[in-house]
Amino acid sequence: MHYELYIDVFFLENFAMDFILLAVVRKMLGNNEAYWRVCLGALFGALLTCLAVALPVPYASVKLILLHGLANIVMVKTGLKTQGFKELFRAWILLYISGFLLGGVFGFLKQYVRLGSLFLALAVASYYIVSGIWSLVVYLGRQSRYRCQVVLQVGAKRVIVQALIDTGNCLKDDITGKPVSIIDKNVIKKLWGENDIAGIRYISYHSIGKAEGVMPLVTLDGMYVCRKEKEWIEKPLAAICEGDLTADRYEMILNPDVLIGGIDYGNKSCSTASI
Template sequence: MKYELYADVWFLTNFTMDSTALWIAGKFMKQQIRAGRLLLGSFAGTAVSMLLFFVWDDYTWYQICVHFLVNPGMVFLCYRSREKKEFLGQCAVTYLAFLLLGGILEWSMQNAAGGIDFVWYFSGAALFLAAAKKMLGHLKREKETVYDLLLITGEGNISVKGFYDTGNLLIDPLVGRPVHIIKKEILKEQIQQGKLPVRLIPYHSLGQESGLLEAVTLEGMYIMRENHPVYLKKPVFGMAEEKLFQNDKCEVILNGKSMEN
């Protein structure tokens, strides 16, 4: 059996599908998409897919290349995400959008409308899409609570990651400033060289009923927020051992009152 292929119709159809899928995915994930990036990603993805179809005789390798190289590249051109987890989430939601726009719609048109199989198929896809949205929401909240920090010391600047913890409300009674918690290893060298004077402050929030915490005061700290950086003058840091930090995502636990300054 032979089929006639109209390249212009194919290109326009796929370009429209790609653009619509990327737009739906962006709305679903509540991400702003520039029209130029969306059109660029859709055009590039459709053009490369079409080119590979005509020059590649092996349809299996063509499918592999499109699904694992071309489509992810199209998503990257549209969203420009540089974080692995976020990028993978964008790819997953975009593919689900392709599924809902293309696969489900085409399948339903070729089969009996309202069939029970279609209902189950659609319901499963909708549930999976809802789960993906919940996962992306969790990743976004996690991303929003971790900030790039720039610590200003007399010996130079130190770049670290900081987790914004609303439960950390420790205050230095001597100067009345919020106390942030930092891995002791970060400032160990400067402390040993006598560059940072250490003092003790009382605490009640590090797994003990009461105790004394070694603390130092730095020259300043920048919290790199997306809208604008927050600068804290003379921030106080309590030093804690590695076991307090459950993973390597951050070296500092920011005080819950950090953003009030």
């Protein structure tokens, strides 16, 4: 079987795709290298790919090493200026991951477009789609990192809640100076039941959309904060929210200052705590 290869078209297509691949990896790594370096890396990658294809290499394994080893490593090293073997290997792996993502998106879009002249437009569209997917993955990862399970304790009662660790929550008690978390009113009902809450007082606050307000402030006996390092917080302060927090799928807004100096209580599992 005879194939006719136009090396100039092959070079331009590889250059365009290599540039987009490197741009995606740059975004994934949070790399700040200038785009002219990315362009230079793509140029080297396309050039080495053309040489590996055009040269009469006797063994297919050697050609694979040249394509997937030498060409891609030089491209990543030049375009992203990676430091050390670990960073280079990570970028090399991400290059293939982004290649699979781009290939899938590009193939999906290509079935609706039959004109070869739109190759570059499809490639650019694929880049923005993959970048959007990656941004969504990063966002969801951050969201899960700032969510945790908390076990609240008052006397013999325990209630497990889903909490959001909010770095924007800087609420502090004016009297004690201790950080204050915010808790849903329905959780308070589960902890105290019909009993009157002892030692209740009020704390003033301000937030977006509300210049000033007050919330009831209570002191819990303690709470377990269940993260990678489990912490026991003694006598935490909690302000009772006027609205409904459960609409956002959590029942508590945890003040991050509460976690500083938390006590590790070993291997006890929060998921088995009795309510």
